[in-house]
Structure formats: C-alpha cells, structure tokens
Amino acid sequence: MILAALLVPVAAALLVLLVQYLRLPIFLSIMAVALAYGLAAGRTIQSVGRAFDLGFVTALEQVGLLVMAGALVGVLLVRRPLSGIGSGVAGVLAGLGGSAAGGLALLQPAGTNAPRRAIGIAFTLLAVHALVAPSPLAVAAASVMKADIATALAMAAPVALIAAAIGWLYLRTCLPADSSPGTLSWAWLAVAIPLALLIVQAVAQMPAEPLGRGAARAFYAGLSQSLPLAVLALALALLLSRRWQPAALTDTSWAPLLLAVGAAGGLGRVLDGTGMAELLAERVLDSSLGPHLGLLAPFLAAAIAKTLQGNSLTAVLTASGMVEPMLPSLGLDGAAGRALAAAAVGAGSMAICHVNDPFFWIAAHMGGLTPAKALRVISLGSLAMAVAALLALAALRLLSS
Numbered sequence: 306m307i308l309a310a311l312l313v314p315v316a317a318a319l320l321v322l323l324v325q326y327l328r329l330p331i332f333l334s335i336m337a338v339a340l341a342y343g344l345a346a347g348r349t350i351q352s353v354g355r356a357f358d359l360g361f362v363t364a365l366e367q368v369g370l371l372v373m374a375g376a377l378v379g380v381l382l383v384r385r386p387l388s389g390i391g392s393g394v395a396g397v398l399a400g401l402g403g404s405a406a407g408g409l410a411l412l413q414p415a416g417t418n419a420p421r422r423a424i425g426i427a428f429t430l431l432a433v434h435a436l437v438a439p440s441p442l443a444v445a446a447a448s449v450m451k452a453d454i455a456t457a458l459a460m461a462a463p464v465a466l467i468a469a470a471i472g473w474l475y476l477r478t479c480l481p482a483d484s485s486p487g488t489l490s491w492a493w494l495a496v497a498i499p500l501a502l503l504i505v506q507a508v509a510q511m512p513a514e515p516l517g518r519g520a521a522r523a524f525y526a527g528l529s530q531s532l533p534l535a536v537l538a539l540a541l542a543l544l545l546s547r548r549w550q551p552a553a554l555t556d557t558s559w560a561p562l563l564l565a566v567g568a569a570g571g572l573g574r575v576l577d578g579t580g581m582a583e584l585l586a587e588r589v590l591d592s593s594l595g596p597h598l599g600l601l602a603p604f605l606a607a608a609i610a611k612t613l614q615g616n617s618l619t620a621v622l623t624a625s626g627m628v629e630p631m632l633p634s635l636g637l638d639g640a641a642g643r644a645l646a647a648a649a650v651g652a653g654s655m656a657i658c659h660v661n662d663p664f665f666w667i668a669a670h671m672g673g674l675t676p677a678k679a680l681r682v683i684s685l686g687s688l689a690m691a692v693a694a695l696l697a698l699a700a701l702r703l704l705s706s
Contacts (some may be wrong), residue, residue, distance in 0.1 A: 309346040309581040309664040313613060315571075316342045317660050317670035318706050321677045331676070332564035335660070339572040346579050356578040357571035361663050364570025367531065369563055371410040371499075372667065374535035376512025376559035379414035381542040387426075388487035395500075396426040396469070400433025401440055402503030403510065403529060404663045405617065406566070407464040408434075409671070411496050411538065416671040418612050419483035421476050424682060427668035428472030431658065432690055435617065435651040436461040436468070439507040442621045446650040448512055449625035450632070460641075461648040462486055464697045468655070475686045480672070495541035500536040562670045568661040571613035573661040579633035582613040583623055590627055599635055600649045600702060603628040615661030624650045639704045648698055656691035659684045 316338050322333035336357070337700055343353030387395055395415055409430055416423020434440045438458050447457045472560030485606065506529030509516040516525055527533070543550070576582075586606040590598075598605070606624035628646060632638045637646045658665050659680060669679035 309576075309579040309584055310613060312342055313576065313661075317680065318329035320448070320660050321680070324676050328560060330564075331666070331670045332561065332568040335565065335568035335572050338660075339575045341570070342572075342577075343575050344474040346581075348578065352578065353575055355602040356574045359571075360574025360577075361567040361571035363574070365387050365563070365567045367404060368406045368410055368566055368623065368663055368667075370411075370531040371404075371407045372533035372563050372566055373559050374447045374538040375411045375413035375496070376498075376562070377554065377556060378411075378538055378542045378552045379417060380541070380556045380558075382492045382495055382546045383414035383542075385416060385483055386422055386483070386487045386649075387493070388489055389422065391415075391487060391489045391493075392422045392426045393469070395496075396429025397433050397515050398497075398504065399426075399500050400430040400465075401437060401507060402434075402500060403441055403506040404451040404503060405430055405434040406662075406667060407531070407534075408500060408503055409664060409673045411499055411665045413667070413671055414496065417485075419485050419487065420672040420674070421483050422487065423479040424476055424480065424674075424686070425473050426669055427576065427664070427683070428476070428686060428690060429469040431655055431664070431687060432465045432472065432694070434467040435655045436648055439504065441507060441510065442509050442617055442654060443647070443651055444507075445618065446625050446647040447644070449622065450629055450643045450647040450650070452647045452674055453640060454513075456640055457647050460644050460698070460701055461651065464648060464652070464694050464701070468652070468690040468694040472686050472690045475689050476682070479682050479686075491606050492542075495545055498541060499538045502529045502534060502537075505529060509650055512547075530610055537553075560668065565666045565670075569661060569663045569666050573663075576661055577614035577616070577619070582610040582620075583627075585609050585613065586624065586627060590631065599637070600645060600695065600698055602631060602635055603649040604653040604691075605647045608656045609653075610693060611654045612657045612659070615659075617662075620654045621650055624653060632679075642702075645698055645702055645705075649695065652694035652698060653693050655694065656688045657684050658687040 320338045323329045339357050404409045430478035438444050447454050586609045607620050608622035610623045
C-alpha cells in the first residue's frame, strides 16, 4: 500500500519526462505510465489492462462528446474569451451541474487566448462543484453525513467563494494577465443552455426528487446525457452563426485532448485498483490521532482518496462513509457539525487535481499549459484552495460553537 502511494508522484514525474523531453503525445505517455505504475505496484498485466480499458471507456462516455462539442462551438461561433466577470459567473453555473469535467469541456471557448481566465474558470468550477448543492458532490456528502441540505448550503456557499477567490489570487502569481478584454454576446447561448441542462440534471437527481420521480426523473437525466447536450450545443452554434460551415465541422483539433481525457480516466482506474486510497485513509482515521482530528478527519480522508485515485465523487462517497460513524467522537454530531463535516469532505475532494483526473487535462488544454506547468498551476492551486476552504470551515465552527 505504501509503495503504491509513493509511486504516484513518481508516475507524475515520469509523465512529464515522456511528454516534455521525449516529445511523446500526452495520451501515449499516460498509457505508458499506467502500465509501468500497475506493474511496479504488483498488479498483473491482465488486471492493469482491464482497469485501464474500463476507465478509458467510462471517461469518454461521460465527457468525450462534450470535449468535441465545446471545441467545435469555439471553431463555429465563439472566437473570443469571456470577460473576467463573465468567467466567474460561468464557473459558478458550471459547478452546479452534474459533471465538472463535462461543464469545463463545454466552456473551452471561454478561455480562448486567455490562460489566466481559463484556469480561473476551472478553479471556480472546482470550488463550487465540491461544496455547493445541487452539485452531486455536495448532495452526496450531505446525504451520507445525514446533514440538512439547506444548512450545508448556507455554510458551504461562502466557503466556496473564498476558495475560488484564493484560486484566482494564486493565478496572479504564476500566470500573466490576459491581453484580451473578453466579450459577452448571444453566441454564448450555445454553451449556456447545455450548462443549464446539466444543472437541471443535478437537481432532478437529488434524493428529495424536486422535479419528480420515475418517468420525469428519467426524462431529465436522459436529456442531460452527453449525446443530447453535444447535439444541442452544435445545433445552437450553427443556428447562431447564421451560416452553414461544413469545413469547420470537420475540424479535429479536439482529438488529442479527447484521447488524453480517456487515458487519464484509464490511469485513474489503474490507481484506484490498488486499493491504496481507501487503505491509507483508513489508516489515518484509525490512528491514535483520528478521534482528535475534528474537521481535519473528513478533509484528509477525501483529499487522500481524491489525490490517489482522481475521481471526486468516489472520494466524497468513500470519505463520507468512513467518517460518518466517527462524527460523535469528532465533536461533529449536531446539525451544524454534520453540515461542516460534509463541507470538509467537499473541500478535501478539491485536492489534489493532477494527471489521473480528466478535469486536469481539460483545464491544462484550455490554459495552453505544459504538463509540468499544469502541475505547478492547477495541482498546487487546487491544494491552496482546499486548504483555504478548510480554514474557512474551521473559522465557521468556532463562530457556531
């Protein structure tokens, strides 16, 4: 277990070496790293291959068509980035939807020739998606922790804004200011309407079923799948551009990102197959310090799971299930305590976003970052945001006690 965890940063370093020094394509580098990691961690070739295939297919099923649609909307219609305020609003709205990576994929045109704004959108989306309902992460954490959704939302929403602000401030230290002032026009409806449907999907899938159950819930869930959203985005782009552009529709500049997204999903599944995330989180929680960690316990459990296997929702569910029985001993058994614990799990699920997460590669592509620079900007930035959120939650706990 310890060896498997220690090999994760080695795998990231090897990936940087393959891409930036040997000039291998990103997806081929991820494939090589996944195989090397799996064998070094003691897994068989067969198990590594099966895990990678499953993760690859799952990532493409969830995000692939939206990667293509977002890129083509930029080619067909939107060629200038969003303004600064517009970028923040777009990140918030996308963060409320059912898929963080899918929302960011649709927002690819928003960061055109504006690296700081592109990563700022990703950071805002990351913070809101981790903490604010109706995001599936926030709803799942509150449900498992038996926290009231309204109480959790009241506590987590300002914390998400603080985390996003820290992310934008961090970007000022590592990326130059964008030269384009950005724009906001009717053309952005081609992105805004699919994003709105992702939010509808998230609301429809809440346990309280506010939009109905049975056939109604299935309708909203189906409407927000990748295929309908991609077709809708492209149809709106063609309609709003007011001209038929067959040559633009044949653009395949999105293909390398698509392959990288799939490969990242495969790598994440290979890492997850070792079981190291759950075992390491359990070891931290079961240690003599476990009952004295307070909010740090749910935060660390989620952060360990997210960093080691790359899937935020899995990290939230894993950490929440581990920590919920411990809440009385952690002093978090009241209504406010459970809401804070749910938010702490969400905060932990922000850190650390790196090479095993498709979201990382979409953000790096939007910002035009090399893998090494993306690790410095996105991975360290997500860690700073997560720590800021934890500190804000600790302050809220002191104020509410």
